[in-house]
Amino acid sequence: MVGRGRPRDAEVEGKVLEAAVAELRQRGYEGLAMDRVAERAGVAKTTIYRRWSSKAELVVALITHLRDDVPFEPGDDSRRDLTALVTAIAARLTSTPTTLVADLAAAAARDPRISESVRTLWAARHRAVTEVVAKAQQDGLVLTHVAPAVLVDQLVGPLYYRLLVTGEPLTPEYARTLVTSVLGPSRSDQES
Amino acid sequence: MVGRGRPRDAEVEGKVLEAAVAELRQRGYEGLAMDRVAERAGVAKTTIYRRWSSKAELVVALITHLRDDVPFEPGDDSRRDLTALVTAIAARLTSTPTTLVADLAAAAARDPRISESVRTLWAARHRAVTEVVAKAQQDGLVLTHVAPAVLVDQLVGPLYYRLLVTGEPLTPEYARTLVTSVLGPSRSDQES
Amino acid sequence: MVGRGRPRDAEVEGKVLEAAVAELRQRGYEGLAMDRVAERAGVAKTTIYRRWSSKAELVVALITHLRDDVPFEPGDDSRRDLTALVTAIAARLTSTPTTLVADLAAAAARDPRISESVRTLWAARHRAVTEVVAKAQQDGLVLTHVAPAVLVDQLVGPLYYRLLVTGEPLTPEYARTLVTSVLGPSRSDQES
């Protein structure tokens, strides 16, 4: 007895998320009004609440929707791969409104369901890093014998730390320095 | 023309900040209601707004008020000092409600004044780390030649990263591993 | 071109009306939600709207459905008959939730179709009174020469007045007093 009743309008989800993203960019999280989202999406407020039980959940979905996993295929040069990955993550964080990242963290700290959702998002984004780090370690490129997970934390963690805590900029140079710190200087770095 | 009129009640500031801290811990930034702060402090809302022109400014003041710098004097053994420091920071973060940290970050991301205030707070807490790292580097304990600031980020950043992003626990072992990763294994570690 | 398509389920009408009556008793007219009626009746909302085009019309039908005329055969003694009738009406009103009566009046005041339906209901219930009053008047039992309809109003009206307006109780004594006031005291009353 599946598929009874009127099926959900497939367009709704997209329209709402799009409207929400636009509003979010324009007025920030606090300024994101459900009424306006509804109107902008050309949809009744009830329809939004049927899918997402609160503003917070809508924003979570919105973020997930933003996920555009660029599949990453590792090359031969782990150092180059790692630098590219960390730089990409930094770039992405930079282009995302900081409030969003912070609000997600705050919402996650309060609601375990959101927490899970948000963590899944980040996990997906950082997975490739773990793989490349493990590979680099097998190749003997890493200085210390520490669990790969810790190294990942030391590559990615500082990005969030700067973004959320110190407010310093996430430049490509910074990303490269992080990699250098973990892998040691490359030959070209040494020469310079 | 100084000192005319009724002087401000000296106790008010303290009472309000205390009440605000309590509310912030309980309900987070969004849930921090000025009405409740006023009631809890036994003070009129007007009195609060006379001192701080908005909720945001109140939180700024509140954060500054939180600063309770435990003075740290470095010893001979930089590795031991560093481990102690990172462990202490981790312990402090663990004992602080995660929502508080996240909400501060969120508030900072929204309001530059809060941002500055929050950063000053963290900077005070992390200053000692920078000093010890620099000393360790001078002593030749650090593997790579990277700016001390970056090393600090890689020691402290992962703590916030785990707390706010991945949700993994901040154990003393983790703190020691972070130090090991930066300084390389200690002699005792190597022996084991 | 008769009997095309699936025939209407004969049970539906009864189930819906019954459910609607129950809801009406519990929650009153305003609180009568079509969704709840549908669910309680085990019927789709669409099915209800196919038969009755609005909440108002459903209530109309519902009222008609409530009609359960207890046939009354007059005896020799008009005074006794009248007393019995008025007492019976009072008892029935007492056992009916006051909200129901009031809501019916309110709905009637709003919608002429409901109005007609409700009036038919009351008329059926009060018809016997008119007959007996007319008979009593012919027998010379009534003090004044007033149209029977007015006397009926003065016998039945006070019941609704007390119920809806003053909130005073409808006791059998009250019913008898009403009859006494219209017919004059009976011989036994006079003796006492």
Place this chain on the structure above:
Amino acid sequence: MVGRGRPRDAEVEGKVLEAAVAELRQRGYEGLAMDRVAERAGVAKTTIYRRWSSKAELVVALITHLRDDVPFEPGDDSRRDLTALVTAIAARLTSTPTTLVADLAAAAARDPRISESVRTLWAARHRAVTEVVAKAQQDGLVLTHVAPAVLVDQLVGPLYYRLLVTGEPLTPEYARTLVTSVLGPSRSDQES
């Protein structure tokens, strides 16, 4: 400790009630939207809810506000007085939207506080009738020896009965007939 805080704006109450009356006349009870009342009165919705906790209570207040007790001084002729009073009540009921009367009854049947309020309203309006009836009875004008309260019910009750139940019109003639039925025919009536 009187008169603390900002005093209530004296105009608000009047403006809101006026706006509410206008809305009520235009769109009926169900169509009376608090948002529109607020806008029309040039007042925030919160301000309305601070004074009246619900739509129902606002309407009650509205009715009470409508109270314009025409003080009645009885003359020598009780029959004339009574006729005038009953006619006045009938006229007033006729000029009031029926929905209002019915809705008040319905609201009263649900909420005891409203009930009390409404009854007070009616009681004030009907008080004079009781007095005049009692006087008429002392003067020997009443046919039967029944409690004055019952006679009042039989004079006023039929008006509400016709209005809410049978829907028949409340003409001055009807009012006079009611009085006649209770007092017996006047001399002039007999002559005619």
Place this chain on the structure above:
DNA sequence: GGTTAACCGAGACGGTACGTCTAGTCTTGCG
């Protein structure tokens, strides 16, 4: 010692948003 200036408390007020509820309509697929 009266005037004046600034404070304090209480709380009303305008405004904005949230999340809930309902009436009625519309869209499927099954019988």
Place this chain on the structure above:
DNA sequence: CGCAAGACTAGACGTACCGTCTCGGTTAACC
């Protein structure tokens, strides 16, 4: 067709919060 299931529009309801404003009443400093 009828029916069940349930999505959809439109819009009211009552609550919460923010920041402003208006009072009556204090508490000093100054004339």
